[in-house]
Amino acid sequence: MAAKKKSSDFFWVSFADLMTSLFFIMLVLFVLTVVYLRVEQNKIIAEVEELEKIVQLKEQFKALQGDEDFYYLEECKKYVASSLMGIEIFEPNKTEILPEYREVTLEVGEKIEYFLNTLQENNPDFSYLVIIEGNMGNSYDMKFSPDTKFGYTRSYDRALAVYNLWTENEIDFRKSNVEVLIAGSGFNGLCREEDEEKNKRFSIQIIPKVSSRL
Incomplete structure (x- = not known):
């Protein structure tokens, strides 16, 4: 009888320990679930806030799109200076900007800086990438290959000439949260005009860097 009672006592002690362990396991799982849900909720809230900022930012870009001095290439999400479209602003086969186009190029730079x-x-938490891209117009007989080294190097040098003209006249894009990239697409690239004369231009892309998640 004593042996049976001892066995029964051992059973209830073990059962109590098991239930206690299960309780703590469930408690830990509950806490982890609450923490996970709270973290996910905060992520969703943060993403919604960022999406709202993107919408606001898109509205702010309309000011530049509506400026008559710029033509917005919708497919490429880039701007070209309306007053310089179809005009060879550089010395023929060179990278120097012709004197008669320096002033209008400076005006374009000042507007972009503003x-x-x-x-x-308006958006102190955002950063921006500004791409100054040089473009080249092919000859009437399309003798230049889209991937010729000449086109890439010459268009880059021309974009750099535009950037240098701006910096020499204290037009500075490289401020707290703006990075500048000089590029040249030569005789290549998207959104080229059928009339090659109109591809003798430089274009500007302003890319907001809102978040690593979006």
């Missing part, structure tokens, strides 16, 4: 300053004031 627009970037406005973006930074």
Whole structure:
């Protein structure tokens, strides 16, 4: 009888330990679930807030799109200076900007700088990448290959000439949260005009860097 009672006592002690262990396991799982849900909720809230900022930012870009001095290439999400479209602003086969086009090129740079300053004031948590891209117009008989080294190097040098003209006249895009990239697409690239004369231009892309998640 004593042996049976001892066995029964051992059973209830073991059962109590098991239930206690299960309780703590369930408690830990509950806490982890609550923490996980809270983290996911915060992520969703943060993403919604960022999406709202993107929408606001898109509205702010309309100011530049509506400026008559710029033509917006919708398919490429880039701007070209309206007053310089179809005009060879450089010395033939060279990278120097012709004297008669320096002033209008400076005006374009000043407008872009003003627009970037406005973006930074309205969106201090964002950063931006500004791409100054040189483009080349092919000859009437299309003798230049789209991937010729000449086209890439010459268009890059021309984009650099535009950037240097701006910096020499204290037009500075490289401020707190703006990075500048000089590029040349030569006789290649998207959104080229059928009339090759109109491809003798430089274009500007302003890319907001909102978040690593979006």
